[in-house]
Amino acid sequence: MGQKKKKSMILLFAVLVVLVAAYFILQSWNKSQDKKEQAKEEAENIYITDIDTITDIKYNIGSGDMEFTKEDGTWYVTADKDFPLAQSYPEQMADTFKKLKAERELKDGDSLEDYGLTEPVYTVSLTDGEGGETTLYYGNAAGDDYYVTVGDEGKVYTVSSTTISDLQYSLEDMAQLDTYPNIGSGNLKKEVITQGGQTTTYDSENDDDAQNIAAVAGGLGAVTLSKAADYSVEDKDLAGFGLDEGSRTTVEAVYTSDDKEKTLTLYIGGTDDSGNRYVMMNDSRIVYLISEEICKNILNEE
Known part of the structure; x- marks a missing residue:
């Protein structure tokens, strides 16, 4: 192989190394920027609850009081511990409400009455592992959201209406029924x-x-x-x-x-x-x- 060809090969290899290095540097920079953007968005989010462990969920969305209690890692219907409760339902509720994100906080808004919060449409009470209670009051609908206030703090937020979708099941819907085997003339x-x-x-x-x-x-x-x-x-x-x-x-x-x-x-x-x-x-x-x-x-x- 001639010297000229060797030099060309070396030059091409060097260019390739530089391009590969540049690619990985760019990838790393993009990931860093994504993380910064995510951190910025997270910092701007407003959360109206921050509960490490929820051990009791009580609510009324217009069809009577419902309450679930967690004991030794298992959720029960508080009034009937023998009810065969499918664990996925209260687990999803706890996951939704332990860190509930607000769409926005109303600044210098009207009175609670104007948002339907003096006579709430829905009430959700959450008890943490130390016995502390957090109560959410849902007022009037605001498009795809609801006006919400927490306890007696007086601040008004809007939260997505999907936050109460997990509460709209009846006890019958949440029952864990038995698994019936496949039986036929063949077995x-x-x-x-x-x-x-x-x-x-x-x-x-x-x-x-x-x-x-x-x-x-x-x-x-x-x-x-x-x-x-x-x-x-x-x-x-x-x-x-x-x-x-x-x-x-x-x-x-x-x-x-x-x-x-x-x-x-x-x-x-x-x-x-x-x-x-x-x-x-x-x-x-x-x-x-x-x-x-x-x-x-x-x-x-x-």
């Missing part, structure tokens, strides 16, 4: 029905039960746990649903899942005013409503 091994002291067994190993297994598997596979009559029934109330030990029908379904044999226990009780049957499963305290037709299929009744 149902056996069903044992006990009713009034009498036991009926359908076994997939018995060729004579093939039609019966298909029928009851169709019923078991059609079950949907979506409607509940009681979310935390007490033993003393089971008779009212026909689910006390002396009245209910017990169904034990042995099935396979992931190559493992498992057992589902269903308790079938009486009917409601619409003709649906009351049903419980395994050790759950939730009373579900399942159609009479599905229950008849599970029990292999005409």
Whole structure:
């Protein structure tokens, strides 16, 4: 290779090194600028709450008082600790309100009455880990926002209306329902029905039960746990649903899942005013409503 060509290669390599270095320097500078811009924006934000840990959330958005309490890392409905509360709902509420951002703070504004804050539309009370309480009052709507004041400090802010969207669920919406297994004729091994002291067994190993297994598997596979009559029934109330030990029908379904044999226990009780049957499963305290037709299929009744 000639000297001239070597010098050209060296020059090109040097230029490449410079360009690569410049690229990384520019990237670093851009990241630094982004961080500065983010820090500036954060410094300009107005937060009307700053709560490290929320242990109690109480609110009323026009449909009655709701309250949730956190104990040992778990959220409960304060008035009914046995209610099967899906943790994602209160966790989202706590995440929203522990550091609530205001859209703006009103300076030299009108009286609280003019913003609907003397008779608030919504009230949200938050208790921290040390027992301190912060109360937010929501007044009139202001476009996509609400006027809000905190406690008795008198300052008026606007906050996004989305901040109360997490509060608009009913308790029924927030219930953590049981997970029902996938059962069909392909994985149902056996069903044992006990009713009034009498036991009926359908076994997939018995060729004579093939039609019966298909029928009851169709019923078991059609079950949907979506409607509940009681979310935390007490033993003393089971008779009212026909689910006390002396009245209910017990169904034990042995099935396979992931190559493992498992057992589902269903308790079938009486009917409601619409003709649906009351049903419980395994050790759950939730009373579900399942159609009479599905229950008849599970029990292999005409």
